Amino acid sequence: MDIKVNYNAIVQQLPADVQLVAVSKTHPVQAVQEVYDLGQKVFGENKVQELMEKYPLLPKDIQWHLIGHLQTNKVKYIASFIDTIQSVDSEKLLSEINKESGKHNRKIKVLLQVKIAEEDSKFGLDIPEARILFEKYLKGEFPNVEITGLMGMATFTDNEQQIRREFLTLKTLFDEFCQSKTLETLSMGMSDDFPVAIECGTNSIRVGSAIFGRRDYSK
Numbered sequence: 412m413d414i415k416v417n418y419n420a421i422v423q424q425l426p427a428d429v430q431l432v433a434v435s436k437t438h439p440v441q442a443v444q445e446v447y448d449l450g451q452k453v454f455g456e457n458k459v460q461e462l463m464e465k466y467p468l469l470p471k472d473i474q475w476h477l478i479g480h481l482q483t484n485k486v487k488y489i490a491s492f493i494d495t496i497q498s499v500d501s502e503k504l505l506s507e508i509n510k511e512s513g514k515h516n517r518k519i520k521v522l523l524q525v526k527i528a529e530e531d532s533k534f535g536l537d538i539p540e541a542r543i544l545f546e547k548y549l550k551g552e553f554p555n556v557e558i559t560g561l562m563g564m565a566t567f568t569d570n571e572q573q574i575r576r577e578f579l580t581l582k583t584l585f586d587e588f589c590q591s592k593t594l595e596t597l598s599m600g601m602s603d604d605f606p607v608a609i610e611c612g613t614n615s616i617r618v619g620s621a622i623f624g625r626r627d628y629s630k
């Protein structure tokens with residue numbers, strides 16, 4: 412597995428307006444540094460503990476995105492440095508981020524994570540819940556955060572039609588929200604499905620194993 416070859420192959424496939432979030436979870440800081448040295452500045456982690464271990468050891472201009480389920484009691488550990496929290500799946504979590512963000516005089520960027528998978532029961536807001544939360548935000552309820560977009564995960568399946576349907580559901584909601592306020596980021600697409608996500612209008616993909624290789628959870 413050659414990280415440089417993998418990374419360059421993905422970057423070359425990407426349309427200019429699609430952002431790459433390199434998902435470094437389970438991989439050592441040396442691997443993150445290697446990808447950073449190739450020019451990558453945006454990295455994603457899914458666990459607070461792991462992010463806090465890596466953060467001090469890596470360059471300070473990395474933009475860290477949290478992409479995994481976040482417990483409200485852990486927001487305080489990352490509030491001073493996290494660039495974007497992509498996995499906002501409840502009002503309680505958004506309120507907590509708003510509170511911690513204010514303590515640090517920051518405006519943390521967040522994405523609302525929407526449940527689009529028809530089969531997998533993953534974390535996320537259902538569409539009506541996402542609408543309600545976005546309305547409250549537009550009315551000024553969470554002044555210390557900036558909702559910059561939506562994130563979603565398709566069902567883990569070989570059925571490309573289904574994946575496409577799920578991505579298009581999120582794209583439609585994104586366009587609906589953009590009528591009230593222009594949002595920057597539609598985060599959908601991972602190693603196995605990002606080409607479909609690009610066809611469906613994503614502008615930010617989260618790619619781990621296609622860059623870093625398979626994750627070994629036994630370590």
Ligand SMILES: *Cc1c(COP(=O)(O)O)cnc(C)c1O
Pocket residue numbers: 434436457478479564601602603617618619620621
């Ligand atoms: C792990 C993870 C990814 C990356 O998955 P790969 O299949 O390794 O590209 C993307 N998004 C989320 C939310 C993840 O947890």
